[in-house]
Amino acid sequence: xxxxxxxxxxxxxxxxxxxxxxxxxxxxxxxxxxxxxxxxxxxxxxxxxxxxxxxxxxxxxxxxxxxxxxxxxxxxxxxxxxxxxxxxxxxxxxxxxxxxxxxxxxxxxxxxxxxxxxxxxxxxxxxxxxxxxxxxxxxxxxxxxxxxxxxxxxxxxxxxxxxxxxxxxxxxxxxxxxxxxxxxxxxxxxxxxxxxxxxxxxxxxxxxxxxxxxxxxxxxxxxxxxxxxxxxxxxx
Numbered sequence: 694x695x696x697x698x699x700x701x702x703x704x705x706x707x708x709x710x711x712x713x714x715x716x717x718x719x720x721x722x723x724x725x726x727x728x729x730x731x732x733x734x735x736x737x738x739x740x741x742x743x744x745x746x747x748x749x750x751x752x753x754x755x756x757x758x759x760x761x762x763x764x765x766x767x768x769x770x771x772x773x774x775x776x777x778x779x780x781x782x783x784x785x786x787x788x789x790x791x792x793x794x795x796x797x798x799x800x801x802x803x804x805x806x807x808x809x810x811x812x813x814x815x816x817x818x819x820x821x822x823x824x825x826x827x828x829x830x831x832x833x834x835x836x837x838x839x840x841x842x843x844x845x846x847x848x849x850x851x852x853x854x855x856x857x858x859x860x861x862x863x864x865x866x867x868x869x870x871x872x873x874x875x876x877x878x879x880x881x882x883x884x885x886x887x888x889x890x891x892x893x894x895x896x897x898x899x900x901x902x903x904x905x906x907x908x909x910x911x912x913x914x915x916x917x918x919x920x921x922x923x924x925x926x927x928x929x
Contacts, residue, residue: 719886725881726740730876814896828882832877836866836876837871
């Protein structure tokens with residue numbers, strides 16, 4: 694009896710611990726940061742942090758070391774290795790297998806792409822982009838194209854389209870003489886999984902998608918009933 698009593702408390706504590714972990718993952722936001730530069734050399738650094746920086750994944754790239762990554766968990770840092778950029782040759786047989794797998798996949802249900810479905814999808818994408826948009830966006834660039842006309846079009850877009858991004862620090866200098874792309878970029882923001890989960894649930898349980906799920910469920914039930922009827926008829 695005492696053993697069952699202890700096991701019951703252990704099970705309760707385990708459930709509470711798992712619940713706390715799930716709530717922490719959903720409620721504590723993930724912070725992302727990206728910075729890069731393309732001047733005399735090209736490099737970038739990207740990081741994703743959680744638990745207020747207690748868990749952090751870093752990815753670094755430059756033209757000499759290629760890609761390297763590391764992870765830090767509660768002050769303990771571990772290097773995850775380097776990728777020296779050696780491209781592995783994929784055999785023709787593997788490519789054929791991949792093509793066959795793609796062909797064997799079920800075709801997309803184009804009949805479900807109604808105007809109402811597209812509207813709900815567009816609204817969901819806008820909500821996700823609005824939530825994941827960076828808190829900080831800083832751009833310094835010098836841009837030029839082979840054809841000066843495209844550089845002029847970029848300047849026109851900067852004067853009209855970039856008005857939406859007034860709160861961000863975006864500056865670039867056009868180069869009408871030669872093709873050029875140099876500059877630096879810094880992006881940082883945060884993502885909360887709880888909000889993404891709510892948007893996904895809203896997306897799935899709206900009326901058009903709910904009717905699609907019900908139709909698919911009905912068709913599956915009908916197919917199973919037909920299979921059972923055929924099996925019964927064969928036995929009889």
